[in-house]
Amino acid sequence: MYFESEANSFMRSPSRIKAGISLLALFALAGSFLLFGLLSRGNPTHAAGVKSTGATTGRLTPFAVIDPKSLTMSSETTAPGSTHPKGARRNQHASNAPAHTPQVSSSSPISSTGTLLQGFNGVSSRDSAVTNFGVEFEPPDQGLCVGNGFVVEPVNSAFTIYRTNGTVVAGPFNVNKLFADGFTQFTSDPRCYFDKATNTWFATILFINSTNTGARTDIAVNNSGDPTTPWTVYRIDATDNGHNGTPNHPGCPCFGDQPTLGIDAFNLYVTTDEFSILGNQENGAQIYAISKPDLVSLASQVHFVHFDNLS
Secondary structure (H helix, E strand, O other), X not given: OOOHHHHHHHHOOHHHHHHHHHHHHHHHHHOOHHHHOOHHHOOOOOOOOOOEEEEEEEEEOOOEEEOHHHOOOHHHHOOOOOOOOOOOOOEEEEOOOOOOOOOOOOOOOOOOOXXXXXXXXXXXXXXXXXXXXXXXXXXXXOOOEEEOOEEEEEOOOEEEEEEOXXXXXXXXXEHHHHHOOOOOOEEEEEEEEEEOOOOEEEEEEEEEOOOOOOEEEEEEEEOOOOOOOOEEEXXXXXXXXXXXXXXXXXXXXXXXXXXXXXXXXXXXXEEEEEEEOOOOXXXXXXXXXXXXXXXXXXXXXXXXXXXXXXX
């Protein structure tokens, strides 16, 4: 578990900065996947224009289906033995917030510049405390996506579904529940996106297991257009220690830090910075190209390809 002091030095290291810059270049390279990646046909092979010493293909199967309307917090957060918050690399502050859902203003003017007409309170540190055993995380790693009159906002510890006027439709809930992860398990860096072309919501998050021996990127998909209906969860193994079909990278078991999202007509792209879970090894940026048609159809076999050792 990394706390704020470690995370700050970690994130500001030259290797981390270099890896972050490399992601910008990788998104430019991702354009070359559009014509040459055959993921949309269920047969991923290669991508022209990208130099890589290897690419690993695989298939994902549905892990769970999560219905936001069925989620409750009170019974699980007050259960005997449920006294520890989920792990986080952020500074934790004890909270005196009462264990009830905070009130959210439906329309709170927050600017008089003439460019912003209206705003409302999003997911807050208090929401994190309410959903996470009284513990707040600062700063929040945030995702935000909008479509069909809904706003979905996941942060490090909580997620809420709003109408665009700020009315809360569902939540706040512990963000782990959206990805079928236990309350006390480590997750971080959520992202989400609404794809208008397919009327589908996508959300991702980083996960590291409690023994620090494995990691993955969780992907939640909702193809109904209504984020309050069930989401289907898929999982990509990011451990990269040669097990479970992953490549064998130096210093692993590893985790894919700060997964970021890209999308086009063919694939969903996730890029990560790969670091050793317990050591100092940094293996650079990784690209996962996942078949968008497979995800949108909630297929039982979702094809993907993992590009590593990129230059």
